[in-house]
Amino acid sequence: xxxxxxxxxxxxxxxxxxGRLCIKxxxxxxxxxxxxxxxLDGFFVLIDGQVRRRKCNIKHLxxxxxVLKIKKNASHSEVVDILKKEGIExxxxxxxxxxxxxxxxKEAVKTEEKTEKKPAQKKETKxxxxxxxxTKTKK
Amino acid sequence: MxxxxxKSRTYRRISTKLPGGNSKIxxxxxxxxxxxxxxxxxxxxxxxxxxxxxxxxxxISKKRPERAFGGYLCSECSRQTIKKEARx
Numbered sequence: 442x443x444x445x446x447x448x449x450x451x452x453x454x455x456x457x458x459x460g461r462l463c464i465k466x467x468x469x470x471x472x473x474x475x476x477x478x479x480x481l482d483g484f485f486v487l488i489d490g491q492v493r494r495r496k497c498n499i500k501h502l503x504x505x506x507x508v509l510k511i512k513k514n515a516s517h518s519e520v521v522d523i524l525k526k527e528g529i530e531x532x533x534x535x536x537x538x539x540x541x542x543x544x545x546x547k548e549a550v551k552t553e554e555k556t557e558k559k560p561a562q563k564k565e566t567k568x569x570x571x572x573x574x575x576t577k578t579k580k
Numbered sequence: 581m582x583x584x585x586x587k588s589r590t591y592r593r594i595s596t597k598l599p600g601g602n603s604k605i606x607x608x609x610x611x612x613x614x615x616x617x618x619x620x621x622x623x624x625x626x627x628x629x630x631x632x633x634x635x636x637x638x639x640i641s642k643k644r645p646e647r648a649f650g651g652y653l654c655s656e657c658s659r660q661t662i663k664k665e666a667r668x
Binding site for chain 2: 464466467468469471472503505
């Protein structure tokens, strides 16, 4: 827990309630709008909306004048519906699908390369070590 | 003896170790100045200090920060402009 010292800090934290519209100031989601979904310890809140759903410091947020009605810990789909009514569109990127075929092909190629390369390398190393031993014994 | 054009200091000198163990001086053109913030004129961070032909090989996300106003304003000035937009 972070200890609150000044009265200003307490006033700032009370501004950030559940459902408050904010703009993110810092990071790759800067200049995008978000809603506060949950309040965590100290200066941290949970945000969702145009940004990725994540924990965020209050110092990285700028509050707006609107407070929307949301349940605590509302899901992402609920947040999107509420933001659409306000005229804020949320574009969700599709998660990347893993292609099994290409991976299997790559692994097969790798195993072939390993089997071809390994014996050739070992032979070379052996020959070099043998040569060194022979030179040492001669001296 | 170096070539006469390498005796002037327009080229920077880089001492390298050769595989044989000798050291040799290589001559390269000097690096460019870093771009500056349009508001406060400080040098921008997160941008590699490379010549033009090496910058062309990099991807877009490696040439500048991924933030809004990245590569144009510094982080502090971009915060202030976003705050002004929100309060207007």
